[in-house]
Amino acid sequence: MNQSAPHRARKRFGQNFLHDAGVINRIHRAIAPRDGQHLVEIGPGQGAITEGLLASGARLDVVELDHDLHPILLAKFGHLPNFSLHKGDALKFDFSSLAGEQKLRIVGNLPYNISTPLMFHLLKQSACVEDMHFMLQKEVVQRLAAGPGTSHYGRLGIMVQYHCHVEHLFDVGPGAFSPAPKVDSAIVRLVPHGELPYPADDPGMLERVVREAFNQRRKTLRNTLKPLLDADSIAAEGLDPTLRPEQVDLAGFVRLANRLARQAKTDGGPA
Structure with a gap:
């Protein structure tokens, strides 16, 4: 050269x-x-x-x-x-x-x-x-x-x-x-982070929940997360199922992912 x-x-x-x-x-x-x-x-x-x-x-x-x-x-x-x-x-x-x-x-x-x-x-x-x-x-x-x-x-x-x-x-x-x-x-x-502020039980599950939620970001959590969690499960984690994904903070998504991870272990839900 x-x-x-x-x-x-x-x-x-x-x-x-x-x-x-x-x-x-x-x-x-x-x-x-x-x-x-x-x-x-x-x-x-x-x-x-x-x-x-x-x-x-x-x-x-x-x-x-x-x-x-x-x-x-x-x-x-x-x-x-x-x-x-x-x-x-x-x-x-x-x-x-x-x-x-x-x-x-x-x-x-x-x-x-x-x-x-x-x-x-x-x-x-x-x-x-x-x-x-x-x-x-x-x-x-x-x-x-x-x-x-x-x-x-x-x-x-x-x-x-x-x-x-x-x-x-x-x-x-x-x-x-x-x-x-x-x-x-x-x-x-x-x-x-030296220590994760909101640790996920399964980071892969968090990724999946966030991906599903934002696939159709103008729709509500009830609709976007329907394949993974029903409205009652979303509400049980302190989140209004009628919220749009962009209104949910990181801590909220981690709670949803942790619920999904527990559900997958206990009742053969989505893995």
């Missing part, structure tokens, strides 16, 4: 490279990396955020899929003792393999096309994660942080909030990237 030629963002990787120095500095301040910490950057691209993370003295592992970027990253940072490059797909990467006694701080300007599956992949490994700071499509961040009764509240936010405290930090306009995306972006901070 000709190192003098600029790398062109690849549409199939959903690449939009961050170049705005003010935004980069603001991201660094939000993350506040320190010497002695262990950071992991997903999709470092051409290293816009990488440089400041390394300057903190923190140990940094980066995971990059685009093989054309590997020599660029190695030329810039390969000589630094606190830098390691992992060539591969973050969706298949075992992040827990990097963690020792110290938890990981994960950072990434995530491609829009893989952001949701990647977050769920990371949540499965959240026991080894201290926090996560991601650049995402603004609408996705709004959905992650939304509370009940709002238009952005739904399955994604509920399932991520089950595992993490979510904080919408700040927005980033299209002009901060090259090429400029057609949508606004935002920075979100996800901090896995």
Whole structure:
């Protein structure tokens, strides 16, 4: 590869490279990396955020899929003792393999096309994660942080909030990237709960209840959850069966899921 030629963002990787120095500095301040910490950057691209993370003295592992970027990253940072490059797909990467006694701080300007599956992949490994700071499509961040009764509240936010405290930090306009995306972006901070505030007896059951509820979000719980729970069962958990799914908080969905899990064990109900 000709190192003098600029790398062109690849549409199939959903690449939009961050170049705005003010935004980069603001991201660094939000993350506040320190010497002695262990950071992991997903999709470092051409290293816009990488440089400041390394300057903190923190140990940094980066995971990059685009093989054309590997020599660029190695030329810039390969000589630094606190830098390691992992060539591969973050969706298949075992992040827990990097963690020792110290938890990981994960950072990434995530491609829009893989952001949701990647977050769920990371949540499965959240026991080894201290926090996560991601650049995402603004609408996705709004959905992650939304509370009940709002238009952005739904399955994604509920399932991520089950595992993490979510904080919408700040927005980033299209002009901060090259090429400029057609949508606004935002920075979100996800901090896995040390202890789940509303533990589900069966997290898979919670996922199922939330999915069924929001398949038809304009209908009532009585209708959307009919295949799983009847109106009396919903009411027994302190919820009005005529509520719409968007009016039910995380604690309410966990109560419904726990009831369904108990029901499946005792009377051969839905498994």
